[in-house]
Amino acid sequence: MSAARAPLPRPDPPGRRRSAAGAPVPDKRRLILDAAVRVFARQGFHACRVSDIADEAGVAYGLVYHYFASKDEVLNTLFLERWNVMLEHIREVDAKPLPVREKLAAIAAFIIDSYRHDPDLMKVIIVEVTRAANSFGQTHLAEIRTAYELIGGIVAKAQADGDFKDEIEARFAAMAFYGTIEQLLTGWIFGLLPQGAEEFERAKWLVVETVCGGLEHGGEGARRSREGPAGAHQHARGGAAK
Amino acid sequence: MSAARAPLPRPDPPGRRRSAAGAPVPDKRRLILDAAVRVFARQGFHACRVSDIADEAGVAYGLVYHYFASKDEVLNTLFLERWNVMLEHIREVDAKPLPVREKLAAIAAFIIDSYRHDPDLMKVIIVEVTRAANSFGQTHLAEIRTAYELIGGIVAKAQADGDFKDEIEARFAAMAFYGTIEQLLTGWIFGLLPQGAEEFERAKWLVVETVCGGLEHGGEGARRSREGPAGAHQHARGGAAK
DNA sequence: GACGCTCCTGACTGATCAGTCAATCTATCG
DNA sequence: CGATAGATTGACTGATCAGTCAGGAGCGTC
Numbered sequence: 001m002s003a004a005r006a007p008l009p010r011p012d013p014p015g016r017r018r019s020a021a022g023a024p025v026p027d028k029r030r031l032i033l034d035a036a037v038r039v040f041a042r043q044g045f046h047a048c049r050v051s052d053i054a055d056e057a058g059v060a061y062g063l064v065y066h067y068f069a070s071k072d073e074v075l076n077t078l079f080l081e082r083w084n085v086m087l088e089h090i091r092e093v094d095a096k097p098l099p100v101r102e103k104l105a106a107i108a109a110f111i112i113d114s115y116r117h118d119p120d121l122m123k124v125i126i127v128e129v130t131r132a133a134n135s136f137g138q139t140h141l142a143e144i145r146t147a148y149e150l151i152g153g154i155v156a157k158a159q160a161d162g163d164f165k166d167e168i169e170a171r172f173a174a175m176a177f178y179g180t181i182e183q184l185l186t187g188w189i190f191g192l193l194p195q196g197a198e199e200f201e202r203a204k205w206l207v208v209e210t211v212c213g214g215l216e217h218g219g220e221g222a223r224r225s226r227e228g229p230a231g232a233h234q235h236a237r238g239g240a241a242k
Numbered sequence: 243m244s245a246a247r248a249p250l251p252r253p254d255p256p257g258r259r260r261s262a263a264g265a266p267v268p269d270k271r272r273l274i275l276d277a278a279v280r281v282f283a284r285q286g287f288h289a290c291r292v293s294d295i296a297d298e299a300g301v302a303y304g305l306v307y308h309y310f311a312s313k314d315e316v317l318n319t320l321f322l323e324r325w326n327v328m329l330e331h332i333r334e335v336d337a338k339p340l341p342v343r344e345k346l347a348a349i350a351a352f353i354i355d356s357y358r359h360d361p362d363l364m365k366v367i368i369v370e371v372t373r374a375a376n377s378f379g380q381t382h383l384a385e386i387r388t389a390y391e392l393i394g395g396i397v398a399k400a401q402a403d404g405d406f407k408d409e410i411e412a413r414f415a416a417m418a419f420y421g422t423i424e425q426l427l428t429g430w431i432f433g434l435l436p437q438g439a440e441e442f443e444r445a446k447w448l449v450v451e452t453v454c455g456g457l458e459h460g461g462e463g464a465r466r467s468r469e470g471p472a473g474a475h476q477h478a479r480g481g482a483a484k
Numbered sequence: 485g486a487c488g489c490t491c492c493t494g495a496c497t498g499a500t501c502a503g504t505c506a507a508t509c510t511a512t513c514g
Numbered sequence: 515c516g517a518t519a520g521a522t523t524g525a526c527t528g529a530t531c532a533g534t535c536a537g538g539a540g541c542g543t544c
Contacts, residue, residue: 291530291531291532292531292532292533293531293532303533304533304534304535307532307533307534312532312533313532313533
């Protein structure tokens with residue numbers, strides 16, 4: 001139902017109560033959401049009880065139901081908060097006059113940084129929503145589809161400009177791009193891939209290079225990526241990246 | 243526990259009872275597994291009851307527990323049956339003296355054909371196991387990791403032979419390849435991508451072309467693959483490398 | 485014909501947990 | 515102060531469901 005009360009990440013509720021000193025009194029609703037992220041990430045949505053969330057938040061059981069209509073709504077809220085921020089970011093990137101590679105790099109960077117800064121939240125989103133076709137995946141199909149379509153639009157424009165070849169449908173290219181990123185996150189979540197500041201930075205470059213340039217020795221593709229029009233990024237960071 | 247009683251897909255149990263006419267009497271265990279696939283795909287593992295499986299199979303509730311120790315074991319069995327077949331197939335492909343592109347194409351074709359022939363089963367495997375990090379994903383981490391490693395090995399060999407560039411770690415390339423395929427299946431499962439014999443065939447080619455050749459206009463990559471989805475049997479081994 | 489074995493049945497149980505609710509507390513304001 | 519409104523509490527309930535079990539049916543074998 002009305003799950004998207006807070007479309008932005010950790011938005012400070014307007015007119016929040018404050019203590020005498022002026023410091024914001026801890027927002028219990030936020031407390032519950034943050035606790036839920038930890039509990040969902042640790043035990044999984046289905047395996048955890050609502051009381052686990054309340055305990056983790058240091059709050060009475062009933063309060064969860066004061067702020068949320070159901071356990072589902074807690075997850076829905078978490079997902080929409082983050083997903084909408086991502087959609088907004090993709091739209092902003094798309095609107096800028098950047099080369100495709102940089103647009104895609106910006107999107108990859110955003111998602112990877114999201115994981116870097118809040119792995120638990122991204123774990124929950126991917127494991128419990130994005131891939132959980134039955135319950136929540138169906139609910140948020142529209143939002144998920146929008147992301148694919150925005151990325152597909154970026155690819156399509158690149159094709160129209162002659163930067164990408166036409167043989168691969170933009171819709172498909174979008175799936176390859178997003179699928180690669182999500183698989184990366186999954187690898188980190190499952191502990192199948194090493195994690196660390198260096199790996200995260202390198203991954204941003206790898207995603208773009210793989211999807212744009214391919215695994216084979218490329219002529220232009222590889223050369224083009226070596227420069228980087230904005231010049232602002234050094235991909236292969238200091239030496240031993242293996 | 244002992245979930246892998248039947249390592250092959252629909253293996254005929256040895257010494258199965260037969261009717262007077264010699265026709266095989268319907269194997270109730272198989273009946274239950276097949277019914278479970280349908281029920282899991284329709285309602286999801288968590289949302290369905292064991293009685294739903296029994297009803298779907300036209301069998302008494304208790305019989306499910308005669309053949310399986312728990313609801314979990316039913317899902318484990320389904321997953322392992324199929325996943326082991328896939329691993330076996332990848333190993334066979336790897337052993338053959340084929341160019342990388344054809345090896346990868348064979349793997350992509352296997353997975354996509356698996357979906358084509360039994361979408362419900364693949365849906366269950368992807369949605370309930372492969373991405374369900376919490377419960378089953380953890381249980382089958384070893385099997386899942388093996389698949390990535392086998393694919394990574396194929397890429398690594400191609401790099402050693404000079405067919406693939408070295409900048410992209412094989413381990414990462416494997417994630418991109420598998421991630422692209424799984425995202426495709428997810429797109430079909432969610433109804434975000436059109437399905438049909440043609441789409442499936444084209445997808446096999448698209449996966450390989452995207453991951454190997456990239457989205458940009460490539461020299462060799464594009465030329466090499468221009469043969470199209472059907473019979474891409476051209477691959478100049480040891481041809482113009484770097 | 486009686487023992488033993490596997491297949492098969494479905495009513496029952498014990499535990500679990502999402503969601504409810506009546507009561508209490510705190511803040512604010514006229 | 516007294517009133518109104520929202521925040522907070524946690525015991526309780528009603529439903530659900532995985533797994534159990536006692537028994538029955540068919541069949542081979544000694």
